Amino acid sequence: MAIRRIEVRERVMEKNDEIAALVRGRLADHGVTAFNLVSSPGAGKTALLERTLARLGGELAIAVVAGDVQTENDALRISRVTDRLVQAVVTGGACHLDARQVSVALDALDLDVTDLLFIENVGNLVCPASWDLGERAKITLFAVTEGEDKPLKYPKMFEKSSHVVFTKTDLLPYVPFDLDQAVANALTVNPALETFATSALTGAGLEPWYQFLHASVLGVPVSP
């Protein structure tokens, strides 16, 4: 039975990868840059998106697909800071988004007038690492409240990501967290990772993040 399980899983993953390739092609045809945001629950994906939409929403046409196990809370929060359509996906128990859900969500968005797409995945450091959604890159958020050893304990997510955004740095004075050690642990798992250190509460450290997004879409830095 173990073998049968693996076969079924492989077929499901193959089908997902096929759909992800179609999503990737569709986004490329429309010139849309897509990032898949992953993290532990409560690391601050929605808060980072609220800030980012408020800062860059005037210059870039940003769309969001917000995934959750239950509720559309995150999509509602994001809708308050943008006039654009925010598409909610409820996985109904699954611990990750899959490419088919993203594909369906894209049908509701006007890709012709979209520059940048954020896919806010389910809060989970394990499952989403295995699922290609057609994104350009996965970006892992890592709250400074979580402990420096997260990259060593959940290596696949950090291996699969291009960037790590440390969040809640305003709490660094109050938590036993060594940011340099956490960065070193992340680089041990994936030496190509680039990192940002941010606080969505105070705004500290967000400018380099905005620059990165702007350059990813337009190839030039954000205007001051």
Added chain:
Amino acid sequence: MAIRRIEVRERVMEKNDEIAALVRGRLADHGVTAFNLVSSPGAGKTALLERTLARLGGELAIAVVAGDVQTENDALRISRVTDRLVQAVVTGGACHLDARQVSVALDALDLDVTDLLFIENVGNLVCPASWDLGERAKITLFAVTEGEDKPLKYPKMFEKSSHVVFTKTDLLPYVPFDLDQAVANALTVNPALETFATSALTGAGLEPWYQFLHASVLGVPVSP
């Protein structure tokens, strides 16, 4: 193919439940009280266990099975505060422990001289909710850094738990977190939940937790 997936999953879950029943019987035969600790990554399961072993380890014979996706870091940390064997389980990618892993881990522990068993699950608010490990109860840790709406977004874990231990309450002055609202959200999902508000860093709020554990094992409060 969707139907085949569901069939295979049901058979896997049935098999898990059978093994969990055997584990539960084995623990009962030896008079062992077992709790399955679940939470987001970095919510402080290991820190709570370190404190608890230091405080209660002299009065109760406490064993720990520590599960992780990769590394035995948590088991090593806990080993430093107890002379008893701490059994590490590496799931190798899986987002939860299963009953078979716990059953194998128990073979390495001397149940005859064990009063209380903690099973430290993988840091994940989705997957572990579906897997019975033969425990008396699941206990969810909920860090005050995570946001009040976690019970609404991950309801199954809170439905399946008997207790919620709020952690990192020392950070309450620095985070936008309404503890009363979080408790209310948890009770909306599961009105039978009992809660503790704790800080493993300062020790605040831990006495009621120790009392609960002591009474769970011996039926009487802990000695002062």
